[in-house]
Amino acid sequence: MSLHAANEQKDGFSTLLDHHLHKDMLRFTTAGSVDDGKSTLIGRLLHDSKSVYEDQLASVSKSRVNRSSGPIDFSLLTDGLRAEREQGITIDVAYRYFETPRRKFIIADTPGHEQYTRNMATGASTADLAVILIDATRGVLAQTRRHAYISSLLGIRNIVAAINKMDLLGYREDVFRRLYDDFLALAGQLNLENVVGIPISALEGGNLVNATDRMLWYQGPTLLEHLETVPVRSEVMQEAMRFPVQYVVRPDADFRGFAGRVASGTIRPGDAVMALPSQQKSRVRSIVTYDETAAEAFSPMSVTLTLEDEIDLSRGDMLVTPENPPTVASRLEAMVVWFDAEPLVPGRTYLIKHSVRTSRAKATAIDYRVNMNTLEQEPAYELKMNDIAAVQFEVAKPLFFDPYERNRTTGSFILIDPLSNATLGAAIIRAALPEAAGLDTDWNTPVAAEEKYRRHGHAPALVLVEGRPLVAQYLERALFAQGFEVALVSGEEVSAGRLGELLALSQSAGLVLIYSTNAISSAEKQALSGGAALRTIDLASMDLPADDEAAVSPAIAALQSLRIVAGPADAGEVN
Amino acid sequence: MAYAIQGAIQQAAAAGLQNAGEFAAPKRLNHLKTLEAESIYILREAVAEFARPVMLYSIGKDSSVMLRLAQKAFFPAKFPFPLLHVDTSYKFPEMIAFRDSYTREIGADLIVHKNQEALDQGANPFALGTQKCCGLLKTKSLLDALTEGGFDAAFGGARRDEEKSRAKERIYSFRDSLGQWDPKNQRPELWNIFNSRLNKGESIRVFPLSNWTELDIWLYIHMENIPIVPLYFAREREVVLRGASIVPIYSQSDLLPGEKSQRISCRMRSLGCMPCTGAIRSEADTLPKIIRELLGFKRSERENRVIDHDEEGSMELKKREGYF
Structure with missing residues (x-):
């Protein structure tokens, strides 16, 4: 085979080659609610930066579908699936490649529909920067918050708040200021750094590639200028090998x-x-x-x-490197983004793929779920599709990891269904948890009740259920699924005289005892008040929904306060 | 081979490439080396996790790059999987000659598969139309070959920048037991963690070149001195102008009634089947000239591929059925 490179004119060409090889690369993702104009923005960006071939543009302009008011529907340049063109929405991540004289870009164009949050997370997982679109006519929505939250969770360090559809609101500065302030407040809550706000019109192309004379009050860079100049930081923060x-x-x-x-x-x-x-x-x-x-x-x-x-x-x-090894632990806490229709339930075992290693891991508890409207932590006994939560795991073989903020590769894993093989969720490792009681047995010390509570992960309690045997049954099942040590006792089975013993036993064993009876008698009342140290939760005082199934949720929520939340610990570190 | 490459790198360095960019401070891999590292990671990951992988080898420029990456990934061992060429029998003679000599030279294990039954029944794009012809000679043939070989993973050289529906594809693209792609239900693919778990009969198409662009491919071929089919280089060729296409002619029997051949300096920008792939007018007879020409193109690389255009979304339809 001949050497192609030989005998070539080297002067001009080697400069060109050098330029291409050493150009910076920026990977960015677009996010925001449905219809905020993400695909239109990218189509425009590609078009206005002259990155679209003539035949591709021609095929778009002769398409049967055109949802824009202009001659060309720019969203069709990226919405590559039939269903997407027909429904006018983006379903899956599309990756686009373009370059300007200053930089190369990979864009992950991700869907806005809540249903496709998993695809947004997919696009965001490899991005250096996120462009979060905000429809100026609708403001910051729950989906905007979710995407901002995921961006922050996945460690994206540069955020552009692109306030879109400025054309519909007369390109007014006060509109931009108000929405940008709203977003900055959100960014502050999420510790997002490096936030830049740009007023744009994706439809008209305003401030995407070229500045527009409709918004002379805006002095900042256009979107492309910002993308071309924002510093690209290496995703690996850690130098330990x-x-x-x-x-x-x-x-x-x-x-x-x-x-x-x-x-x-x-x-x-x-x-x-x-x-x-x-x-x-x-x-x-x-x-x-x-x-x-x-x-x-x-x-x-x-x-x-x-x-x-x-x-x-x-x-x-x-x-x-032996000087600075990763954490080795089999119990850990991770933030999970759940993708599947089938919920994550504590007590279930999943496959996890961490870097290049697959193992089995049990979800042992949900510490909290993040409410996307308030960004507050709330209790949860299962994770539904698109939920984001802090979850405790117990891995069959110890994992060697670093916290995600220090190392994306060793700090992340995916969850896989052992039967269907579907990818169920993504997890970002935060810290190791203390190991469960080991085999270092001290035979001379009696087992303290607190040791049992720690192993169970919760304190004992008495739950009183009056006249709703089905609620009692459902509650036992739900608590069991969440990893609680639980026992259901019916009033018919136990005489009031023996209730005191039962309570003492429950307390020493660390059980959540559900006591279900038709109506509490005065003898029972007396016996129950004897167990003063045991925390008592009386469902009758809770104003539960009439529907038995619906009643379980608030009861479960109330019981989350029993959990003993383990703080980060250095247990399991390799010396 | 390795030493020839080293020579090329030294040449590149002599040409002012800052020691090929690789070990210059601050430590950062150049763009092509970054893409290369990612592709090698993907190839190794798939070989480690699948029971029987195979590489689809189409003889084109992307396949040539993928093959070189496979050599790199498992060096100093040989890459541990066979190559599969789905031969429609309508490939250019230069392609077949190149396939046979190059795979022999690098000692690759090559499987050639044809849908002989369809060919015996006279399948061709003129009689059947390109949709049906591709369906029989490429898609069906490919699925048969994968089933016959018991392959659970197939490497393909497709790039996301090629076509809109390819832009939607994961690096690990899951196929059901009928080889079909369900674009609305793809496995989320986060970071560089690939889910390779399969049930019986299911398979995964693995695309190590997903993030490469057409320009990257050409630059890499140049930098690495990768052999490619001579049809990519311009020279005077006997052709016939058929509609908007420039079609190379190998004998007078290739001409349709009333057609006359002529000599034009031309080359192929991408390679497919003879009846469905047109040449472009070009004087670019070296890689630097091809790269310069590419930078000036106003039209996409697949424009000369009839199969992408017979219907809007036609590539997606073919892919759903199992086409690459």
């Missing part, structure tokens, strides 16, 4: 190489490394690539390492 082993390369008995992609840090021959989970140590002998034997490897390079010693190391393991 992490190398997940993807594949063992073994062409013959003499070569055993560990192929993978550097997740963070730098690796050089001679460096000390530690293998996880074995904790065996060795040194890097060489960094092998097809092109050369490299002097160093750094994120995000894909290389193959050979080591000085034969140690136990295979796919799914990780090489790390």
